[in-house]
Amino acid sequence: xxxxxxxxxxxxxxxxxxxxxxxxxxxxxxxxxxxxxxxxxxxxxxxxxxxxxxxxxxxxxxxxxxxxxxxxxxxxxxxxxxxxxxxxxxxxxxxxxxxxxxxxxxxxxxxxxxxxxxxxxxxxxxxxxxxxxxxxxxxxxxxxxxxxxxxxxxxxxxxxxxxxxxxxxxx
Numbered sequence: 604x605x606x607x608x609x610x611x612x613x614x615x616x617x618x619x620x621x622x623x624x625x626x627x628x629x630x631x632x633x634x635x636x637x638x639x640x641x642x643x644x645x646x647x648x649x650x651x652x653x654x655x656x657x658x659x660x661x662x663x664x665x666x667x668x669x670x671x672x673x674x675x676x677x678x679x680x681x682x683x684x685x686x687x688x689x690x691x692x693x694x695x696x697x698x699x700x701x702x703x704x705x706x707x708x709x710x711x712x713x714x715x716x717x718x719x720x721x722x723x724x725x726x727x728x729x730x731x732x733x734x735x736x737x738x739x740x741x742x743x744x745x746x747x748x749x750x751x752x753x754x755x756x757x758x759x760x761x762x763x764x765x766x767x768x769x770x771x772x773x774x
Contacts (some may be wrong), residue, residue, distance in 0.1 A: 652710070652717055653693040660722055661688065663715040666706065678714065685718040721742070 631759040652661045663674050664680045681687075687709045690700040701711040751757045 649714070650712060651698065653696045653698070654717055660724055660725055661717055661719055663712070664718050665714060666711065666712040666716045680718060683720075684724050685720050688717040688719055688721075718724045 607699055635760060650663055652663070655661045665676050679726065687706065690696070690698070690710050691710050693710070694760065696710070698710050699712050699716075701707055701709045701716070706716055748757060
């Protein structure tokens with residue numbers, strides 16, 4: 604019986620290389636729709652965001668950490684002037700959306716919420732924190748120099764960084 608089955612089956616005796624993908628009906632220039640090949644590989648960003656409107660910047664703010672809500676942080680950021688970005692403002696954006704809870708419909712990612720902040724307020728905020736940092740460093744320096752003794756003087760800290768390459772140049 605097996606001999607009759609073998610006799611009925613026809614085998615293809617053409618060379619294997621004639622059956623390659625090159626001879627398929629798909630054109631060689633074909634690319635899947637909506638997929639473009641990147642020119643350079645880089646790891647995917649977990650915090651991609653849609654482009655902000657003119658005069659604004661987007662920032663991710665913490666809503667929760669390790670499953671615990673951080674309402675204090677969200678409340679503080681909203682009082683600073685941040686506004687939460689809703690998914691319906693960017694209908695073409697394929698980012699994650701908070702599915703339920705107080706922030707339903709807001710763009711979110713892993714315990715973070717996307718918020719927008721006016722650029723002019725951002726510049727003021729940065730200047731404020733730079734001033735506070737400078738004042739704190741001055742206070743530390745003054746506290747250190749107060750302990751100065753003429754027998755073993757403490758030099759004023761030099762916080763300028765310099766980068767030099769190679770050894771000394773021959774003269």
